Amino acid sequence: MDQFLRVTGNLLEGFGMTLQIFAITLAFALPLGLIISFGSMSKFPPLRWLVKTFVWIIRGTPLMLQLIVIYYGPGLAAKWAQSLGSSFFLIDWIASWTLMERFTAVAVSFVINYACYFSEIYRGGIESISKGQYEAGQVLGMTKTQIFFKVVLLQVVKRIIPPMSNEIITLVKDTSLARTIAVYEVIWQAQAFIKRDGLLWPLFYTAVFYLVFSGILTLLFNYIEKKMSYFRS
Amino acid sequence: MAVLEVNNLKKSFDRTEVLKDISFSLEKGEVLSIIGSSGSGKTTLLRCLNFLERAEKGTIAVNGKEIFNGENLKKTPESVIRENRLHFGLVFQSFNLFPQYTVLQNITLAPTLLKRGTPEEIEEKAKSLIARVGLTEKTDFYPCQLSGGQQQRVAIARALALTPDVLCFDEPTSALDPELTGEVLKVIRDLKNGDCTMIVVTHEMEFAKSVSDKIMFMADGVIEEMGTPEEVFGNPKSEKTRAFLNSSLEQF
Numbered sequence: 173m174d175q176f177l178r179v180t181g182n183l184l185e186g187f188g189m190t191l192q193i194f195a196i197t198l199a200f201a202l203p204l205g206l207i208i209s210f211g212s213m214s215k216f217p218p219l220r221w222l223v224k225t226f227v228w229i230i231r232g233t234p235l236m237l238q239l240i241v242i243y244y245g246p247g248l249a250a251k252w253a254q255s256l257g258s259s260f261f262l263i264d265w266i267a268s269w270t271l272m273e274r275f276t277a278v279a280v281s282f283v284i285n286y287a288c289y290f291s292e293i294y295r296g297g298i299e300s301i302s303k304g305q306y307e308a309g310q311v312l313g314m315t316k317t318q319i320f321f322k323v324v325l326l327q328v329v330k331r332i333i334p335p336m337s338n339e340i341i342t343l344v345k346d347t348s349l350a351r352t353i354a355v356y357e358v359i360w361q362a363q364a365f366i367k368r369d370g371l372l373w374p375l376f377y378t379a380v381f382y383l384v385f386s387g388i389l390t391l392l393f394n395y396i397e398k399k400m401s402y403f404r405s
Numbered sequence: 406m407a408v409l410e411v412n413n414l415k416k417s418f419d420r421t422e423v424l425k426d427i428s429f430s431l432e433k434g435e436v437l438s439i440i441g442s443s444g445s446g447k448t449t450l451l452r453c454l455n456f457l458e459r460a461e462k463g464t465i466a467v468n469g470k471e472i473f474n475g476e477n478l479k480k481t482p483e484s485v486i487r488e489n490r491l492h493f494g495l496v497f498q499s500f501n502l503f504p505q506y507t508v509l510q511n512i513t514l515a516p517t518l519l520k521r522g523t524p525e526e527i528e529e530k531a532k533s534l535i536a537r538v539g540l541t542e543k544t545d546f547y548p549c550q551l552s553g554g555q556q557q558r559v560a561i562a563r564a565l566a567l568t569p570d571v572l573c574f575d576e577p578t579s580a581l582d583p584e585l586t587g588e589v590l591k592v593i594r595d596l597k598n599g600d601c602t603m604i605v606v607t608h609e610m611e612f613a614k615s616v617s618d619k620i621m622f623m624a625d626g627v628i629e630e631m632g633t634p635e636e637v638f639g640n641p642k643s644e645k646t647r648a649f650l651n652s653s654l655e656q657f
């Protein structure tokens with residue numbers, strides 16, 4: 173019993189970190205994704221091309237790899253630049269943080285990765301709204317901004333809730349990748365028990381934490397979906 | 406003085422000329438029906454009037470004031486175009502109501518954003534328009550709870566809320582089941598008695614004949630013939646008009 177409580181306590185601590193990664197990723201990736209989606213729909217081809225390439229790279233490579241690149245990459249690059257004899261305050265400064273805060277690296281890579289995924293969902297949602305909705309707004313004298321916020325946005329939100337809830341539940345599980353660079357989230361905590369005490373069950377026990385949390389999210393999304401069922405578009 | 410004066414309007418997509426030199430005028434309170442076969446440019450003409458498309462040549466004047474000139478197309482800022490398009494209203498074939506808003510909110514949205522009065526004034530006006538199209542008991546319904554005919558009547562009220570000088574309809578009954586066209590046509594007929602200047606693109610020949618002051622027959626981007634319903638339907642001058650009227654008679 174004692175052991176169970178100890179394990180639960182440790183895992184809860186780890187899950188706190190999991191939740192932090194989750195919350196920070198959402199808080200930044202949701203708005204950033206919208207900006208990226210505007211970029212990928214830009215009428216200015218070079219910008220559109222640039223943004224689409226970026227999204228392709230991020231979506232086309234494993235998050236784990238991105239995590240490692242963001243954690244080690246800047247420092248290594250700066251060191252390499254120094255070794256070539258360049259000495260610029262920015263480079264020296266970057267070289268000095270070889271070991272970027274682990275948590276910062278996790279946050280940055282998760283935010284970028286998820287913003288790109290979200291941007292594609294947003295783009296799909298925005299492009300699925302019929303031209304007639306924009307034109308109806310236009311002939312009523314609305315500005316582009318008014319049309320987007322007053323007419324289009326809520327319809328987009330309604331349409332993207334199912335794919336977004338998928339993606340957000342994937343994020344819950346992806347947080348476990350943070351342990352690649354030794355950020356002590358819940359799986360890392362459970363694995364520590366294997367090394368330290370030869371206990372395997374805490375690792376299985378982590379599933380309960382994930383299931384409870386994704387269960388709550390599922391209920392939340394069902395609730396939002398129901399809330400928005402008053403209209404059809 | 407003419408409410409609307411269109412001169413030498415030209416519009417092409419890529420290299421196909423869709424409108425070739427369109428000129429006509431409309432007096433206050435007149436109803437103009439535009440007929441013509443598919444692809445003749447009827448929709449494009451309405452869209453040019455509402456600035457959903459930009460004609461590359463020609464002028465549009467409302468109440469004697471030039472609001473569009475193909476010559477200085479590039480120089481016209483978006484805000485001026487927005488201002489000018491308010492002279493026109495457009496009712497779409499597919500209604501295009503805003504699904505997340507109730508009937509009342511659909512009608513009050515634009516006047517509210519354009520600050521056309523206090524919220525109370527706007528709501529009062531919207532309610533009187535809803536009554537005018539006979540939907541008072543549906544005021545707080547959402548579009549998905551309405552029949553097509555009812556949705557189209559809301560769309561008409563929504564366009565009227567901004568008191569356009571000329572209200573345009575693009576085949577307002579084409580998307581409706583036959584039994585629902587009557588209620589929409591009746592609303593349009595009532596508007597005529599209310600002195601509303603209107604342009605109606607329609608395939609409903611009987612309606613066009615009975616409600617219009619003028620009929621325009623379009624073919625291949627030109628006005629093939631224009632005149633009173635008696636002239637165009639009773640005694641068409643052009644061979645193309647005659648062929649078109651005969652073929653549309655056969656359909657019934």
Ligand SMILES: Nc1ncnc2c1ncn2[C@@H]1O[C@H](COP(=O)(O)OP(=O)(O)OP(=O)(O)O)[C@@H](O)[C@H]1O
Nearest residue numbers: 418419423441442443444445446447448449450576
């Ligand atoms: N956005 C566009 N791009 C290219 N061509 C277009 C575009 N819109 C219309 N056209 C072409 O312009 C011509 C006239 O189209 P328009 O929609 O004005 O015809 P219409 O008289 O309204 O026909 P209908 O009775 O079928 O509605 C057609 O040949 C059409 O293919």
Ligand SMILES: [Mg+2]
Nearest residue numbers: 447448449575
């Ligand atoms: Mg048409």
